[in-house]
Amino acid sequence: MSDVPPKRRKTSARPYHHGDLRRVVLETAAAMVREQKTWQFTLREVARRAGVSHTAPYNHFADKGALLAELAMGGFDALRMALEASRPKRPGAFRDEYFAVARAYVRFGTENPGLYRLMFSQDVGYDVHMSERSVAAFGVMLELLARGQATGAIKKARLRAQAAACWAAVHGITTLCIEGLFEPAIVGKAPVDAALATLFEGLAP
Amino acid sequence: MSDVPPKRRKTSARPYHHGDLRRVVLETAAAMVREQKTWQFTLREVARRAGVSHTAPYNHFADKGALLAELAMGGFDALRMALEASRPKRPGAFRDEYFAVARAYVRFGTENPGLYRLMFSQDVGYDVHMSERSVAAFGVMLELLARGQATGAIKKARLRAQAAACWAAVHGITTLCIEGLFEPAIVGKAPVDAALATLFEGLAP
DNA sequence: ACCTGAACACCGTTCAAGT
DNA sequence: ACCTGAACACCGTTCAAGT
Numbered sequence: 001m002s003d004v005p006p007k008r009r010k011t012s013a014r015p016y017h018h019g020d021l022r023r024v025v026l027e028t029a030a031a032m033v034r035e036q037k038t039w040q041f042t043l044r045e046v047a048r049r050a051g052v053s054h055t056a057p058y059n060h061f062a063d064k065g066a067l068l069a070e071l072a073m074g075g076f077d078a079l080r081m082a083l084e085a086s087r088p089k090r091p092g093a094f095r096d097e098y099f100a101v102a103r104a105y106v107r108f109g110t111e112n113p114g115l116y117r118l119m120f121s122q123d124v125g126y127d128v129h130m131s132e133r134s135v136a137a138f139g140v141m142l143e144l145l146a147r148g149q150a151t152g153a154i155k156k157a158r159l160r161a162q163a164a165a166c167w168a169a170v171h172g173i174t175t176l177c178i179e180g181l182f183e184p185a186i187v188g189k190a191p192v193d194a195a196l197a198t199l200f201e202g203l204a205p
Numbered sequence: 206m207s208d209v210p211p212k213r214r215k216t217s218a219r220p221y222h223h224g225d226l227r228r229v230v231l232e233t234a235a236a237m238v239r240e241q242k243t244w245q246f247t248l249r250e251v252a253r254r255a256g257v258s259h260t261a262p263y264n265h266f267a268d269k270g271a272l273l274a275e276l277a278m279g280g281f282d283a284l285r286m287a288l289e290a291s292r293p294k295r296p297g298a299f300r301d302e303y304f305a306v307a308r309a310y311v312r313f314g315t316e317n318p319g320l321y322r323l324m325f326s327q328d329v330g331y332d333v334h335m336s337e338r339s340v341a342a343f344g345v346m347l348e349l350l351a352r353g354q355a356t357g358a359i360k361k362a363r364l365r366a367q368a369a370a371c372w373a374a375v376h377g378i379t380t381l382c383i384e385g386l387f388e389p390a391i392v393g394k395a396p397v398d399a400a401l402a403t404l405f406e407g408l409a410p
Numbered sequence: 411a412c413c414t415g416a417a418c419a420c421c422g423t424t425c426a427a428g429t
Numbered sequence: 430a431c432c433t434g435a436a437c438a439c440c441g442t443t444c445a446a447g448t
Binding site: 037038117120121122126129130135138155157158159160161162163164165166167168169170171172173175176178179180181182186187188189190191194195198199200201202203204 | 325360367386387391395396400407408
C-alpha cells in the first residue's frame with residue numbers, strides 16, 4: 001500500500017525517476033530568479049531544490065547558458081503578453097493607449113527585475129535577442145506606433161526608427177527603476193510618467 | 206650588479222614587495238574589464254597578472270565588491286569628464302550642445318561596455334549610485350538642461366524630471382547599443398541619432 | 411604594515427557507471 | 430533514456446604564519 005505511484009505525487013520524497021525534470025528545472029530556476037531578484041542562481045542549488053543530483057539537469061540542458069537562454073525566451077513571451085493585455089478593450093485616445101502600453105512595459109520590468117535583467121544581459125546572446133519570440137515583443141511596439149501614424153495621432157516617420165526611440169526610452173526608464181536610480185530623492189517625484197510624457201511630446205505630429 | 210632595485214622597475218620579475226599594490230590591482234582589474242568587455246573577472250586572475258599571491262589584494266580591498274565599487278566610481282568620474290569635454294568650446298545653438306553631450310554619453314558606453322555595465326549593475330549597490338562622484342555625472346545633464354531652459358531653447362519644466370527623462374533615454378539607447386540590440390537589422394539605420402532627435406523634439410517649448 | 415600558503419566551502423562540467 | 434557519484438579544475442574568502 002505504500003507503493004510510490006510512478007508519477008505525479010506532491011508528497012513523493014526522493015525515490016522516483018521524475019519523468020518531468022526538464023520542466024521542474026525550468027520552473028525552479030524561474031522561481032529562484034523571482035525570489036532573489038537576480039539570475040545569479042546556482043545550477044547545483046536548482047538541482048537541490050528539485051531533489052535530484054546536481055548533474056541531472058545536464059540531461060535536459062547542455063549547460064547553464066542553455067537554461068538561461070530558455071528562461072530569457074520565456075521572459076520575452078511574458079513581456080509580449082503583458083503588453084498585449086494592457087491595451088484598452090474599447091478604442092479611445094491614442095495617448096491613453098500609448099501610456100497603457102508604456103506603463104505595462106515598465107511595470108513588467110519592475111515586477112520581474114531578475115528576469116528583465118537576464119533578458120537584456122550579455123549572457124544570453126545574439127540568438128536569444130534575434131529569436132522570433134523576442135522580436136515579437138518588439139512587434140507590439142511597432143504595431144502600436146503604426147496605428148498611431150495611420151490615424152495621424154503621431155508624427156509620420158520611419159517606423160522602425162521611431163519604435164527604436166520608444167523602446168530605448170521605456171527600456172532606459174525600466175532599468176533605472178530596477179537599479180533604484182529613478183527614486184524621487186534623485187530625480188524628483190513621478191519621474192516615470194514625466195519621462196513618458198516627454199517621450200510622447202517627441203512623437204507629436 | 207644584478208641587484209633588484211627596491212621599487213619601480215618594469216622588468217623586475219617577482220621578488221619585490223610591491224609598495225604600490227592597491228593601484229596596480231585597480232589598474233589590472235580595469236584593464237581586464239576593458240579587454241573582456243565584462244566585469245566578470247576573477248580576483249585570482251587579477252592577482253596572477255599583478256604577480257602577487259591571490260590573497261594579497263585583500264590587504265587593500267575588503268572583498269571583490271569593494272574593488273568593483275571603486276572601479277564603478279572611477280567610471281562615473283570618467284563619464285562626467287567625457288560629458289564635460291564634449292561641450293563645444295564656443296557657444297552655439299543649444300541643439301548642437303545637446304547632441305554633442307548626448308552622443309558623448311552613448312559613445313562612452315559603447316567604448317567602455319564592461320565598465321558601463323558595471324556602473325549600472327546591481328552588484329555595485331546603493332552607496333555607489335548615491336555617491337558624490339556618480340551624482341556629479343548626472344549633474345552635467347542637469348546643468349545642460351538648466352541652461353537650455355534659461356535661454357528658452359527648451360520647454361520650462363521641473364528640471365529634475367526633465368533631466369530624468371533625458372537620462373533614461375540616453376541610458377536606454379546606450380545599453381541597447383552595448384547589448385547589440387540597436388543594430389540596423391532590427392531598428393533601421395542611424396537609430397541613435399533618430400532616437401536622440403525624437404527625444405529633443407519632446408523637449409521643445 | 412604588508413604578503414604568502416594552506417585550507418574551507420563552494421561552483422560548473424565531464425564521465426564512467428548504474429537502472 | 431535518464432539519473433547518480435566521483436572527479437577535475439576552478440572560485441572567493443579566512444587565517445595562521447612569515448618578513
